[in-house]
Structure formats: C-alpha cells, structure tokens
Amino acid sequence: MTAARRWGVRWLARAGLVVVGLLVLAGVWEAYKSFGPAAGVTVLGATILPRTTDAAMPHLSSVGRAFSAPEVGGAITFGPTTSVLDSVVDACLHTLRWAAVGFVIGVVVGLLLALLMDRLVVAERALLPYVVLSQTVPLIALAPLVTRWGQGSSIGSLQWQPWMSVAVIAAYLAFFPVAVGMVRGLKSATAVHLDWFRCSAAGWWRTLLLLKLPSSLPYLVPSLRLAAAAAVVGTIVAEISTGLEGGIGRLIITYAQQATGDPSRTYAAVLGAAVLGLAAAAVVSLADVALWRYTRGGEA
Amino acid sequence: MSTTGATTGATTAPAVEIRGVSKTFTVRRGAVVALEAIDLTVAPGEFVSLIGPSGCGKSTLLRIIADLLTPTSGTVEVGGKTAQRARLDQDYGFTFQQAGLLDWRTVRTNVELPLELHGVDRATRKARALELLELVGLFDFAGHRPPQLSGGMQQRVAIARALAERPTLLLMDEPFGALDEMTRERMQAELVRIARETSAAVVFVTHSIPEAVFLSDRVVVMSPRPGRIAEIIPVDLGDRTEDTREAPHFYATITRVREALRGRTVPDAGALEADIRADVAADSNTADTNAARGAL
Numbered sequence: 001m002t003a004a005r006r007w008g009v010r011w012l013a014r015a016g017l018v019v020v021g022l023l024v025l026a027g028v029w030e031a032y033k034s035f036g037p038a039a040g041v042t043v044l045g046a047t048i049l050p051r052t053t054d055a056a057m058p059h060l061s062s063v064g065r066a067f068s069a070p071e072v073g074g075a076i077t078f079g080p081t082t083s084v085l086d087s088v089v090d091a092c093l094h095t096l097r098w099a100a101v102g103f104v105i106g107v108v109v110g111l112l113l114a115l116l117m118d119r120l121v122v123a124e125r126a127l128l129p130y131v132v133l134s135q136t137v138p139l140i141a142l143a144p145l146v147t148r149w150g151q152g153s154s155i156g157s158l159q160w161q162p163w164m165s166v167a168v169i170a171a172y173l174a175f176f177p178v179a180v181g182m183v184r185g186l187k188s189a190t191a192v193h194l195d196w197f198r199c200s201a202a203g204w205w206r207t208l209l210l211l212k213l214p215s216s217l218p219y220l221v222p223s224l225r226l227a228a229a230a231a232v233v234g235t236i237v238a239e240i241s242t243g244l245e246g247g248i249g250r251l252i253i254t255y256a257q258q259a260t261g262d263p264s265r266t267y268a269a270v271l272g273a274a275v276l277g278l279a280a281a282a283v284v285s286l287a288d289v290a291l292w293r294y295t296r297g298g299e300a
Numbered sequence: 301m302s303t304t305g306a307t308t309g310a311t312t313a314p315a316v317e318i319r320g321v322s323k324t325f326t327v328r329r330g331a332v333v334a335l336e337a338i339d340l341t342v343a344p345g346e347f348v349s350l351i352g353p354s355g356c357g358k359s360t361l362l363r364i365i366a367d368l369l370t371p372t373s374g375t376v377e378v379g380g381k382t383a384q385r386a387r388l389d390q391d392y393g394f395t396f397q398q399a400g401l402l403d404w405r406t407v408r409t410n411v412e413l414p415l416e417l418h419g420v421d422r423a424t425r426k427a428r429a430l431e432l433l434e435l436v437g438l439f440d441f442a443g444h445r446p447p448q449l450s451g452g453m454q455q456r457v458a459i460a461r462a463l464a465e466r467p468t469l470l471l472m473d474e475p476f477g478a479l480d481e482m483t484r485e486r487m488q489a490e491l492v493r494i495a496r497e498t499s500a501a502v503v504f505v506t507h508s509i510p511e512a513v514f515l516s517d518r519v520v521v522m523s524p525r526p527g528r529i530a531e532i533i534p535v536d537l538g539d540r541t542e543d544t545r546e547a548p549h550f551y552a553t554i555t556r557v558r559e560a561l562r563g564r565t566v567p568d569a570g571a572l573e574a575d576i577r578a579d580v581a582a583d584s585n586t587a588d589t590n591a592a593r594g595a596l
C-alpha cells in the first residue's frame with residue numbers, strides 16, 4: 001500500500017513538473033515577444049532568435065482563439081467539422097491511428113530482430129550495423145519509394161491504401177529503439193541466473209520467457225517511449241512527404257499555406273501535433289505502470 | 301524427475317564418480333590449468349566438502365559436475381549417468397555463492413520456479429514451496445520479494461529452491477559465506493538434518509575448516525596451481541549435534557585438515573586427538589575455531 005502511494009506521489013510530482021514546464025515555456029514565449037527586438041536577434045548575419053512580429057510569433061491568446069475560429073471552407077473539409085479545433089482534433093486522431101499501426105509494427109519487428117540477434121551471434125554481427133545504418137537514410141527520400149512499392153500491391157484481398165505507406169514509414173523509425181534497446185535488455189540477465197536456468201535444464205524458450213524477457217523490462221520501457229515518439233514524428237513527416245490527406249501533418253502545411261497574414265492557425269495545428277506526441281508518450285507510460293507493478297521488487 | 305527415484309532405487313551407482321578429470325582454460329595469454337588428474341567418488345547419501353586456497357579450482361570442479369563446464373579430459377558420472385544426462389534429468393540441485401534469486405518474483409514463486417519449469421501443477425507447487433520455506437525458517441516471508449531480504453535469508457531461499465525437486469545430489473558453492481556465525485551454525489545443523497532426511501549426497505565448497513568438518517563425512521583438501529586433491533580426510537563424528545562442536549575429535553580433525561592445507565600430513569589422528577584432549581582441558585574456548593579460520 002505504502003509503496004503504491006509513494007508511486008502515486010511520484011507520478012503526481014512528475015505531472016506537476018510537466019505543467020510547470022509548459023507554464024515556463026509560455027512565459028518565455030510571451031516575454032520574448034513583448035521585450036525582444038522586432039527584427040529578431042542576429043549574430044554574424046545568422047538569425048538565432050526569431051522576429052517578434054505577429055506574423056512570426058503570434059500571442060498565445062490568439063493561438064487559443066484560432067482554435068475556436070470557424071474553418072474556412074474549401075481548403076480542407078473533414079466531414080461536418082466546423083471550427084479549427086474540430087479540424088485539429090480530427091486530424092490528430094487520424095494521425096494517431098496511423099502512428100499506432102506504425103508503432104505496433106515497429107515494436108513487433110524490433111522485438112523479433114532483437115530476439116534473432118540474441119539467439120544467433122552471427123545474426124547480431126550481421127544485422128546490427130544495418131539496423132544502425134537504416135536510421136541514417138533520410139526519411140524524405142524513403143517516402144516516395146515506399147509509396148511506389150505499395151501502390152497496386154495487396155495483402156490478401158486487402159488493397160494497399162496510401163495510409164499504409166505512412167504507417168510503414170512510421171514503423172521504420174519506431175523499430176530502431178526497440179531493436180537496439182532489447183538486444184541489450186536480453187543480454188542483461190546475469191551469469192548466475194543463466195547458470196541456474198541451465199542447471200534446471202530450462203530450454204531456450206523457457207529461459208526467454210521466465211528470465212530474459214523479465215530482466216529486459218527495464219530496457220523495454222524507455223525503448224517503447226522512444227518508439228512512440230518516433231512513430232508520431234515519422235507519421236507526420238510521412239504524411240507531408242507522401243501527400244496523404246487527413247492527418248495533422250498535412251493540416252499544418254495547409255494552414256501554413258492559407259495563413260498569409262495570421263499564423264495562429266499554423267501554431268494551433270503545431271500545438272495539436274505536440275499534444276499528440278505527449279498523448280502517445282502517456283499511453284506508453286501506462287505500460288510503464290503495469291510493468292512497474294511487475295518489477296517493483298527490483299527497485300526496492 | 302520421474303527417473304530420479306528409479307535410478308537410486310535400482311542401482312547403487314555412486315552419486316558422483318570423477319575419473320582423471322583435468323580442466324585447462326585457454327585465456328588470451330596462454331592457458332590456465334585449473335584442475336589436474338582429479339579422482340573422486342561420492343557415495344549415495346555421502347556428504348563431501350571441498351576445501352582449499354582461493355583459486356585452487358573448487359568452483360570449477362563443482363561446475364564440471366553440474367555440466368556447466370566440460371572437462372578437458374577425464375569423465376564425470378552422476379548417479380551412473382553422464383553429467384549432461386543428469387542435468388537434463390534434474391538429478392541435482394545447485395546453490396551458488398550468490399543466491400541468484402529472481403527479483404521480480406516473490407520468495408515463494410522463486411522456490412516454485414524449478415517445479416514450474418518442469419510442469420508441476422500450481423497447487424502442488426505452492427504446497428511444496430511453503431513446506432520448504434518452513435524448513436528453512438522463512439515461512440513468514442513467502443510473499444516478500446528477494447531484495448527485501450537479508451543476504452543470509454536470500455541464501456536460505458536459494459537452498460529451499462535447490463531442494464524443490466528432491467534431488468539425490470546437492471551441489472553447493474560456499475552457500476553460507478554471507479551468513480553471520482550464529483545463523484551459519486544453525487544452517488549447518490539444518491543442512492545436516494535435511495541431507496539426512498532427504499538422503500541426498502552433498503558436494504559442498506567452503507573456506508571454513510570447522511564448517512567442512514562439522515558437515516562432512518569426508519573432507520577433500522585441494523592444493524592450487526594446478527588444482528589437485530592433496531588429501532582426503534575422513535571425519536568420524538557420528539550423528540551431529542551441538543555437542544559435536546565441543547568434541548575433542550572435532551578439534552583433532554580440524555587440526556588435521558589445517559595441517560593438510562599447509563601441505564603437511566598428520567598420519568596418526570589418534571595421537572593428535574590425545575594431545576588435543578589435553579589442550580582443550582587446558583583452555584576450553586573457541587580459539588581453535590578462530591585459528592582454523594585464520595590459517596586460511
């Protein structure tokens with residue numbers, strides 16, 4: 001009971017810190033807008049702080065107001081949406097759905113790769129460099145390729161959908177932290193434990209299930225958090241570079257193109273994307289809760 | 301598990317039979333001869349201790365018996381089977397220097413683990429685990445997690461876990477190293493009782509001469525570089541009780557083991573015992589016990 005309470009307090013404190021952090025950020029934004037030079041700060045010809053005009057940095061209040069502004073019809077129409085807030089929420093939900101698919105695929109692929117690399121030293125030697133290399137390929141270059149490969153193909157009777165390309169690209173980013181983290185995690189079981197399992201004539205599968213996976217959990221949680229963030233970012237970038245309609249990435253671009261005079265809408269959409277990332281991280285933290293209950297013995 | 305009873309019942313094969321075992325580790329700069337020409341037979345139900353200076357290959361020998369290492373030459377049989385067969389059949393229980401419990405499981409489910417690995421049903425598992433925790437005096441801690449226990453308590457859990465499958469052979473590598481003197485003596489008495497009740501043979505590694513003498517039917521004294529058996533000293537103390545620790549023959553045997561560790565042999569234990577009987581009468585304290593440990 002007391003352990004659970006201590007845990008609850010820890011999480012409240014963490015949530016409190018997030019709120020404080022947001023307030024500080026907002027404060028810095030408004031302070032700079034009020035007192036910073038209108039032309040921005042340049043050092044040796046390079047702008048290091050933005051201009052403080054309304055076009056570059058709208059007041060937070062006007063970003064807030066932008067949410068309730070009615071959607072300008074024509075450019076984007078999400079069914080019955082009426083306000084910017086509705087559009088943003090709707091777009092975020094689409095993006096979240098694609099990101100979730102990408103996340104799941106990425107986690108599964110990452111886990112399988114990690115298992116393979118743990119099982120076969122050869123596989124680790126052969127695969128790990130490519131796993132690392134995979135992340136240096138620019139996403140923008142990858143997007144059209146994936147789209148091209150996907151077009152016209154089908155999984156069973158299921159025709160390839162454009163959003164699937166986006167999910168695949170998200171998975172491409174999400175698998176990496178899982179694969180790398182879990183390779184280390186699976187190796188984290190101590191020699192004494194491994195010896196004991198060997199003495200108990202436990203096979204590979206039992207050892208994996210009862211020893212290696214549980215002792216890799218402390219590595220899994222941070223990996224999942226990184227994977228969730230990567231999936232969201234990957235989805236947004238992929239939406240933009242494949243030109244997929246309906247998600248928050250596309251909405252940001254659309255608003256940016258509309259917003260000749262007033263950038264508040266763009267910022268409103270960006271804010272939506274940020275909240276989306278936070279939400280994804282929060283969902284993973286729920287997994288942390290479950291795992292913490294399981295491993296709390298190790299923390300005492 | 302099913303074959304265990306059959307094997308011991310049907311045959312009188314020695315619990316452990318080691319013939320001409322050598323072990324050489326190849327390291328980056330050449331080779332380390334950890335064991336050379338080891339011959340040792342442990343009878344069913346016999347308690348044998350391995351004692352010797354650090355690095356003389358005690359753990360290596362134990363790990364060879366457990367099939368965690370393969371000998372460079374020579375053969376090892378456990379209960380008439382190859383070491384590997386015996387490991388796969390779960391004929392022995394093993395405790396290491398570190399308790400090696402799983403922190404994410406409770407004390408009880410840690411003890412259940414070997415049974416769980418071999419498909420014993422939940423209810424039987426639980427009953428057996430509680431019975432074993434009772435045996436090692438940790439019944440009240442069944443629901444705790446290992447990190448909440450002291451080192452000595454964890455070691456007792458590890459012993460309970462090693463006993464879960466009713467092995468005919470127990471391999472123990474310095475299991476009481478982390479215990480305080482009082483707990484240690486209690487655990488020794490418990491171990492003697494458990495070994496007698498389960499009629500399991502025990503191969504026990506220790507650095508403590510009194511511990512080796514108190515527990516064992518025979519003490520195997522090893523010498524280092526390369527690891528060899530210097531001498532095998534029989535201990536004839538009858539049933540162990542708390543009085544055993546005060547018996548003159550206990551001290552005589554301790555002295556004999558100590559001399560063997562120093563590389564000297566005392567051929568006549570009888571004469572020695574008479575000497576000690578006189579000594580003990582003169583100053584009856586535990587100085588000898590301490591000296592024995594100091595000698596290491």
Ligand SMILES: Nc1ncnc2c1ncn2[C@@H]1O[C@H](COP(=O)(O)OP(=O)(O)OP(=O)(O)O)[C@@H](O)[C@H]1O
Pocket residue numbers: 325326327332333334352353354355356357358359360361
């Ligand atoms: N995996 C290994 N690789 C190389 N050398 C090893 C290995 N394991 C043990 N040795 C060497 O074998 C020798 C015997 O080691 P072992 O651990 O069996 O000694 P020990 O008698 O158990 O010592 P202690 O009483 O300190 O536990 C040592 O010289 C050690 O350096």
Ligand SMILES: [Mg+2]
Pocket residue numbers: 358359360473
């Ligand atoms: Mg050792």
